[in-house]
Amino acid sequence: MTLHGGRLKSKAVFALAGLCHAATAGAFALRGSVLALEAPGIQAEGIAMLAAPGPEPGIRLEVAVARLYLKALALDVSDLRVSCLLRQEQGEWHCRGRGGWRWAEERIEGELALRIAGEKLSLDWQRASASVHLEADVERGAVRASLAGLPLASLAALGSAVWPTLLLQEGTLGGRFVLSLGAEPRLRGDFRIERMAFDTRDGSAGAIGAGMTVRFSSILGATPRAELEATLSGGEWLLGPLYLALGEDSLALDAAFRIPPARGLELERLRVIEPGVFTLEGDLRWRPDRVWPDGGISLRVEDAEPFLARRVFSLLSLAGFAGLEGKGSAAIRLRLERGGLTQLSFEADALGLRDPKGRWAFEDLRGSFEFSSAPRVPESELSGSSAAFFGIGAGPWRVRLRNGSRSLILSEASRLEMLGGAVILEEGRIALGLDDSIEASLAVAIEGISLPELAARLDWPPFPGTVSGRLPKAHYRAGRLETEGTLEIAVFDGRILARGLSMERPFGTLPTLSADVLLERLDLARITSVFDFGLIEGRLSGRIEGLRLIDWQPVAFSAQLASERSGRRRISQRAVENLAALGGGGAAAALQRGIVGAFSSFAYEELGLSCVLSRYVCTMGGVGSAGDGYFILRGRGIPRVDVIGYQREVDWPVLIARLKAALSSGTVVVE
Amino acid sequence: MSKAVLIGAVAALSLVLASCVTINVYFPAAAAERAAQEFVGKVIGEQPSPSGEAEGGREPQALLMRLLELLIPVAHARPDIDIRTPQIQAIQARMAERFQNVLKPHFDNGALGFTRDGLIEIVDPGKIPLRERAAVQQAVAEDNRDRNAVYREIAVANGHPEWEPDIRAIFARQWIEQARPGWRYQDGEGRWTQK
Structure with missing residues (x-):
């Protein structure tokens, strides 16, 4: 039949x-x-x-x-x-x-x-350690299921129905589910997933060796909605750029979401808590046609140290802050609307942040700021007990800010004490560009920064003197800092002026610095005493144009330094030898060792050196030509000592080695 | 008679055309190409094909540019693009190490590709084992920071910051040219293709 x-x-x-x-x-x-x-x-x-x-x-x-x-x-x-x-x-x-x-x-x-x-219908199914018990009440339209040890891989089809790119690989599922059929079917349950491994076809998310305990209830229908409480424990998790290795730790999560008929996802409530470390809360709505959701995210970090080191280190290293160290607490609130950031507020309480490469550090940061079109607080304050840039400490400091739409404006001048002087922020404005790039403009004054202190921090010879000056316009954008104004360094009883100071990527890859430098009447006696070069008396002036440092090492400049042709001018025997050494082997030619040996110092007419550094070669010159060579030192009176250089092109590293040798040991290197 | 007129017309036309053609070779394309070729070669590693192929396989246009460069005074078209500063070489060494140790296997399996603007991108993260994915993401971000710094720095170090887009374009072409068969790259329209 x-x-x-x-x-x-x-x-x-x-x-x-x-x-x-x-x-x-x-x-x-x-x-x-x-x-x-x-x-x-x-x-x-x-x-x-x-x-x-x-x-x-x-x-x-x-x-x-x-x-x-x-x-x-x-x-x-x-x-x-x-x-x-x-x-x-x-x-x-x-x-x-x-x-x-x-x-x-x-x-x-x-x-x-x-x-x-x-x-009523009931079904028991068993295979190895996996078992399913199903009870169906056809009249009431209800199905109860108890599962134990069910391989996740066997649920792959179900998984990809919920999350189309999901690839369930390993792990087991056990728990209880209740499905009530009807016009609006409901599914609720609590289950535990162990040793889970999953990935996604687009590679955007995954986990290995992860555990998860979930209690949820959902209404399935045209607009499915669900509420769930979950604990994520152990294993490694990847969510887009966020990589979490939970190890022994666990995160508590509770959420309520719905899937509107036009797809997308509405996260009505999300809370992720790691007690004592952080709390993340949010309400976000993803639309299928947009990458970024609309809504708000609020993050409260109770202890920045484990949070930065263990929870967001992957995000930090993507942003170029790998290994950022922190302590204390902070809160960040973001508002996203129509694909853009419309509000960002930041609060810090005893927050410390430190660049692992030692380029900058902030201690005990307190206060707040806000980027918003309608700031909740129009004025705010941010302060810190200390700050440091490239090992140069400063502080305490305090800035008062006017919170504007996509900008922060300094409402009054702020003084940052450092190195026995101060850096005064006279004006300041930080703005978020339309492309979310950060732009800053500043007016900075520098008051009497002590050079010996600066030199000590930077491991330089102990220069005497102070740095002061004003940069009325400094503008930072896309990793480039450009300034107008002049920095004046009062040093060695003369002064050094730096103009057209600009930097690229100061805290990034391959930092560069450019400037034009003018030297005015520096007292050679003081310089040579500091550098242990051998005494020279006289005044030095000159210019270093187009100075360019990469990674804080000079790679290009055109320098001309020469003594003033007036006043007392004497040079010691040792300084003569060192000058000769700087000029290279050829410079020793005009040196009469016998005569030099008999006198401790000599009068001179002028001395000077020029160097055009390009492609690691210094093209050298002096204070006038002397036959095939050039005068480095032009003597005066009797006995007259001239130092004449013949080598026009010197490798920059060779010149630096000669200078270092002359300064450190006092012995002359003649090659 | 008519022949003379024709010759005259052709001569006049040539003169007009010749007087209209202005070629300003300010950007030393060939030198930049050589510099980029050297840099990229050192990062990617040994070329499997003889290096003469790249030279010989030039399009006539490139050859013309090089001939023009010979004719035009050095002051106009600088003879060299300097990449041999220790700082750039340090980055090159760092990039080479990163390329061999982290990135290369993922170029081989098609997860990574060269973009048309001289950077690298994760084209197919699913091809990177989950455990390595975060590290590769980080290496890609670091590599792109180095790449951006190198392009900018070569332009600035040669006294022409405005050359940065040209330097970048030449490097982009070199990364793709020296890519191994099977590696992915973005074509001029932004589509991902395989070498």
Whole structure:
């Protein structure tokens, strides 16, 4: 007998059971084939059934379903096969045997026990350590499931129905679920996932060795919504640029979200808590056509040290702040609207931040600022007990700010004490550009910074003197700092003026600095005493144009330094030898060792050196030509000592080595 | 008679055309190309194909540019692009080490690609094992910071900050030219293709 059905109602399965009931009485086989079967929320296709009397009492029942689709769960199972012995026991139907199905790529097969009592159906299925217990109340439209040790990989199809790019790889699932069918199906449950490994086809998220305990309730329908509480524990997690290695730690998460009919995701509530470390809260709405969500995020960091080191280090290193160290607490609030940042507020409480390469550090940062079109506080204050840049300490400091739309404006001048003097921020403005780049303009004055203190911090020889000056316009954008104005360095009883100071990537890769420098009447006696070069008396003036440092090392300049041709001018024997050494081997030619040896110092007319540094070669000159060479020192009176250089091109590292040798040991290097 | 007129017309036309053509070779394209070729070669490693191929396989246009460079005074078209500063070489060494140790396997498996603006990008993160993905993301970000600094610095160090886009374009071409078969890159329209 063959039964052809088109679309039957949910009662169909029980009608078939009824037919089987009839079959037990007589000794005939019943073969059924139903093309499709549809009940609310369930769809089955290609159902074939064979009921025949078995060797034992009862009926051997074989059911095959080509495809079974459970709409509420988006559960799509194919090649479902059940083979069991159907028996009637005390008014209930039991069927025990084997059953399996294909989910995604994998075929799962195990032992099966089915029980039908009136409108109630229960199913036990077991394979190795995995078990499923299902209870279905057809009349009430409810299904309860208890799962234990179910391999996650077997849920791959279900997973990708929820998250299309999800690839479930390893791990087991155990827990309880309750599905209530109806116009608005509901699913709730609590479950635990162990040793989970998953990835996504686009590689945007994944986990290895992770654990998860979840309690959730959801309403499935046109606009699915869910609330859940979860604990993420152990393993490694990757979410876009965020990489978390939880190790022994765990994060508590609770969230409520809905999926609107136009897809996207509305996160009505999100809270992630790691007690004592941080709390993240947010309400975000993703639209399928936009990358960035709209909504707000608020992050409160209770302890910056573990937070920076363990939670956001991957984000920091992507942003170029790898290994940023911190302590204390802070809070950040962001508002995103129409794909852009409309509000950013920052609060710090005893926050310390330190660049691991020692380029900058802030201690005990307190206060707040806000970028917003409608700031909650129009004025705010930020202060710190100390700050340091390239090892140069400063502080305490305090800035008062006017919080504007996409900008912060300094509302009054702020003084930063450092190195026995001060840097005064006279004007300041930081703005977020339309492309979210940061732009800053400043007016800075420098008051009496002590050069010996600066030199000590930078490991330089102990220069005497002070630095002061004004940079009325300094502008920073896209890693470039350009200034107008002059820095004046009062040093060695003369002064050094630096103009056109500009820097690129000061805290980044390959920092550069450019400037034009003017030297005015520096007292050579003081310079040579500091540098232990051998005494020279006189005044030195000159210019270093187009000075350019890369990584704080000079790579280009055009320098001309010469003594003033007035006043007392004398040079010691040692200084003569050192000057000769600077000029290279050729300079020794005009040196009369015998005469030099007899006097401790000599009068001179002028001395000077010029060097045009380019491509690591210094093209040298002096204070006038002397035949094939150039005068480095032009003597005066008797005995007259001239130092004449002949080497025009010197490798810069060689020149530096000569200078260092002359300064440190006092011995002359003649090559 | 008519032949003379024709010759005259052709001569006049040539003269007009010749007087209209102005070629200003300010940017030393060939020198920049050589510098980029050297830099990229040192980062990516040994070229599997003989280096003569790159030279010989030049388009006639490039050859013309080089001939023009010979003709035009050195002051106009600088003869060399300097990349041999220790700082740039330090970055080159760092990039080479990063390339061999971290990035290369992921170029080989198609996860990374060269962009048309001389940077690198994760094209297919799914091809990077999960455990390495965060480290590769970081290496890519660091490498791009180095690349941006190098392009800018070469332009500035040669006295022409405005050359940065040209330097970048030449480097972008070199990264792609020296890419191994199978590596991915972005074509002129921004589409990802395989070498």
